[in-house]
Amino acid sequence: MTEKALRLGTRRSKLAMAQSGQVADAVSQVTGRPVELVEITTYGDVSREHLAQIGGTGVFVAALREALARGEVDFAVHSLKDLPTTQPEELVVAAIPEREDPRDVIIARDALKLTDLPRGARIGTGSPRRMAQLNAYARSHGMDIETVPIRGNVDTRIGYVTKGDLDAVVLAAAGLNRVGRSDEVTDFLSVDTVLPAPGQGALAVETTADNAELIAALAQLDDPLTRAAVTAERSLLAALEAGCSAPVGALADLLTDGQTVKEMRLRGVVGTTDGSTLVQLSTTGPVPETHEAATALGRELATEMLAQGAAGLMGERAL
Numbered sequence: 001m002t003e004k005a006l007r008l009g010t011r012r013s014k015l016a017m018a019q020s021g022q023v024a025d026a027v028s029q030v031t032g033r034p035v036e037l038v039e040i041t042t043y044g045d046v047s048r049e050h051l052a053q054i055g056g057t058g059v060f061v062a063a064l065r066e067a068l069a070r071g072e073v074d075f076a077v078h079s080l081k082d083l084p085t086t087q088p089e090e091l092v093v094a095a096i097p098e099r100e101d102p103r104d105v106i107i108a109r110d111a112l113k114l115t116d117l118p119r120g121a122r123i124g125t126g127s128p129r130r131m132a133q134l135n136a137y138a139r140s141h142g143m144d145i146e147t148v149p150i151r152g153n154v155d156t157r158i159g160y161v162t163k164g165d166l167d168a169v170v171l172a173a174a175g176l177n178r179v180g181r182s183d184e185v186t187d188f189l190s191v192d193t194v195l196p197a198p199g200q201g202a203l204a205v206e207t208t209a210d211n212a213e214l215i216a217a218l219a220q221l222d223d224p225l226t227r228a229a230v231t232a233e234r235s236l237l238a239a240l241e242a243g244c245s246a247p248v249g250a251l252a253d254l255l256t257d258g259q260t261v262k263e264m265r266l267r268g269v270v271g272t273t274d275g276s277t278l279v280q281l282s283t284t285g286p287v288p289e290t291h292e293a294a295t296a297l298g299r300e301l302a303t304e305m306l307a308q309g310a311a312g313l314m315g316e317r318a319l
Helices: 014-031 062-069 128-140 154-162 173-178 212-221 224-239 291-307
Strands: 006-011 035-040 075-079 091-095 104-108 121-124 145-148 168-172 203-208 248-256 261-271 278-286
Touching (some): 014 075, 104 173, 121 154, 128 261, 154 168, 203 212
Parallel strands (some): 006 035
């Protein structure tokens, strides 16, 4: 007799379905049970408002978490960067699989790179974080660009370029990789130019805290180094008291000597969306062995950033 299928709650977007499908295959392998996708529509999917206006934090997550709490699904897959930094007690992130490419990318007309864009180029993004850093980069390199707020799925955003409405759009490399469209990227943005969102490129597999058997099974998909990195990044975000729509970038990367992982470097940035002011700092230390150590790393860097004036930049929202 075949065991009952596990129900995986996912958003309906093409990207969410693709990444949930990949997790479903992995879960099926470790549990030996079939996994069926349960499509759930979230407020963030149906609202046409800009993310910064509808609150950003949690708009793609609440409906999935409600379905978990009601027992309609057994577990859910989220893009980690969409998860609020406070974790409900009744739910647990049982696995954070190995992270995809965390970088942002540009898809521009005529296969242009960022530095090749003409004066007055219009670049579409729904993210105040991307706006702040792109505008700051343009200011310091004598470029003249205009960042234009946009919403929509991958197809919609790329469509702005192919239809000629915009010169370029900024997207996450991870999402394009997962839907098989990375060949359309015209430029990968170095993390020295644009730091990604905290947790970008990583997925969170969440279930109810009382489901010990499933938690143990899902834990086999967990990547400890990815978990340490994103925990530090999200701790920084939480300590700055910023939501997912705030203009905060963070990336924890591992420094190696070619073979062995030696240290973790955490970088953070916060800025005004026009790019006129950025606070950008980094710290390097031993790779955190515990959740508490990773959290402390993020909190320490946030404290330094606040001392440098980051607090005054947090209130700005892209309208």
